[in-house]
Amino acid sequence: MNDKSVELILNGRKASLKVNDNTTLLNALREYGITSLKRGCEEGECGACTVIIDGQPVKSCLILSPEVEGRDILTVEGLMDDGKLHxxxxxxxxxxxxxxxxxxxxxxxxxxxxxxxxxxxxxxxxxxxxxxxxxxxxxxxxxxxxxxxxxxxxxxxxxxxxxx
Ligand code: FES
Ligand code: FES
Incomplete structure (x- = not known):
């Protein structure tokens, strides 16, 4: 059961992820609806789950959701501007x-x-x-x-x- 909330900035907006201590950021973001992230190797090898955290690329399968409390996360979904491709x-x-x-x-x-x-x-x-x-x-x-x-x-x- 997901009994914790993690508050963060996701693609420029405040967001609250429902997680437990062992939920990877990859799984939490996909459950939130960020489906651009792909569940590939889940071992840090393929990069299909890469997000930007505070300006740095991070493999979201390698990080647990509670670690991103208060951080600023960007995914492909946040790149479009007014319906225009980045x-x-x-x-x-x-x-x-x-x-x-x-x-x-x-x-x-x-x-x-x-x-x-x-x-x-x-x-x-x-x-x-x-x-x-x-x-x-x-x-x-x-x-x-x-x-x-x-x-x-x-x-x-x-x-x-x-x-x-
Ligand atoms: S899913 Fe392959 S690096 Fe994260
Ligand atoms: S893995 Fe198919 S386009 Fe890169």
Whole structure:
């Protein structure tokens, strides 16, 4: 039985997760309706469950829900702005970086976190930042192109005062 509440900021809004001491953040968020997170390996290997916590990418299968009390969590659901895709989402579509889509939300969140720290990454930096996210379909080249395009779109938007 879920007998605890965890209060946090989820995608910019206050939220309360119903959990018990052993509920992983992955399971708590999925039960809350955040279905972009995929239940892949549940061992920290695949990255399909990646969320951003206070600006850092975290595998939500490896963290227990009570640990996120008061924290700020972002998932793919929080990236859209007024029904408009985030530039990273748009770039993944434009570059054909989505096949089955299972890895995509995690890839996008790891990309988001990297671009917060490094707005103009080279290929090696991209591969390093995404090394915890596995994709069985694309061979990664289209993903790397998508990340480079995301970076450019975000740099251009920031010159114009746009996208978060
Ligand atoms: S489900 Fe969390 S890393 Fe695979
Ligand atoms: S698109 Fe299928 S696992 Fe990456």
């Amino acid at each position: 530039p990273i989402q748009q770039a993944f579509i434009d570059e054909g970086a989505i096949q089955c889509g299972y890895c995509t939300p995690g890839m996008i969140m790891s990309t988001y976190a990297m671009l917060l720290r490094n707005p103009d990454p080279d290929e090696e930096e991209i591969r390093e930042a995404l090394s915890g996210n596995l994709c069985r379909c694309t061979g990664y080249l289209s993903i790397i192109r998508a990340v480079k395009k995301s970076a450019k779109l975000l740099r251009d938007a920031s010159k114009g005062g746009g996208s978060r």
